[in-house]
Amino acid sequence: MSPMPLSQVHHITHPLVQHKLTLMRNKEASSTSFRTLLGELAMLMAYEVTRDMPTHLVEIETPLEKMQSPMIDGKKLVFASILRAGNGMLDGLLRVVPNARVGTVGLYRDPKTLQAVEYYFKMPADMAERDVIAVDPMLATGHSAVAAIQRIKACAPRSIKFLCLLAAPEGIATLQQAHPDVPIYTAAIDRQLNDHGYILPGLGDAGDRIFGTK
Template sequence: MSDHNNVHLIDHPLVQHKLSLMRRKDASTNSFRRLLNEMAMLMTYEVTRDMPMQDIEVETPLEITTCKVIDGKKLVFVSILRAGNGILDGMLSVVPGARVGHIGLYRDPKTLTAVEYYFKMPKEMHERDVIVVDPMLATGNSAIAAVDRLKECRPKSIKFVCLLTCPEGIAALHTAHPDVPIYTAAIDRELNSHGYILPGLGDAGDRIFGTQ
């Protein structure tokens, strides 16, 4: 994994291989969804690398020893609806004890700004580390709106995870929230005039749910 200015590029060969297959326009809804699930699992390993651990006593078949475990309940995966849900399942298969929050945002087609329609988080957010998930960090408007809202809950930390981003999206999120690290599998070339990432992979939500 290579780091640059609070952007963590997850360049593991398995992640890059699966992303390449997802980009193909003839990838079926079924294969796109399966690849996204696998990628989310793999990316979770990198994103949770610095998770706090605690000691517990374990009795092995031979003796009692001290071992380290995570407290999965202290982690909250926050999905930006609806496309974020495609990443959520893979992450929960790796950290099944994690709590889940949802933020519903839609992009106003005229202004491209994010409008909130749903917000539901676990209790005691001040004790929890938050990982926000959305397949694309494009204009950055949805990500900024989501992090703005989450900061009102005062969680211990916030990370942002996406499959793809572009220089414009990184710049926008970093300007608004320089303290939030971005984890991504690729930094693509640019945004087009409609707010889509190029070369990108199209509309992630449509491809996950087969609504094109």
């Protein structure tokens, strides 16, 4: 299967998304401000990544009469956080879909090889009935996303999407080559990676800026 064309990468260009991302990129933004903006951005992006979620009709009663009205089954949606930075997006996503389950993929990037090393993995039960949205603020080299999605696929979920704030062309190409069936949703496609695998112009290390570490 050949990689999906770039047109199938969903670039979320809503003005509010772009405005908040600009504020996050600013190196003067504090950790408190960065975390708040990340939560707000995650909420806004959740509307786009869940746009095609299936619904079913339920009977309710308005103040005037009974009716059939659509609802999603949030219990069948899984937000899979790629640690550690993915956790910064969870609160915002769960505000939009509070009944969603949460999975966790613990990975760190080897500083010499830039390859992903797994140290933790936990998903909800009955994954065959669930739709997964894998979450990581940065799609840089793509190695962590590829490794995380490979582990999630072993659980045989119904579908998988990948949600990030920033993507580098190299990361998009790597993820598409390994997992051409996984749509990518991002607020920005930046210019390139530097020699250390960081996105340029980027916003620095998302995990460090979320948690105030170095």
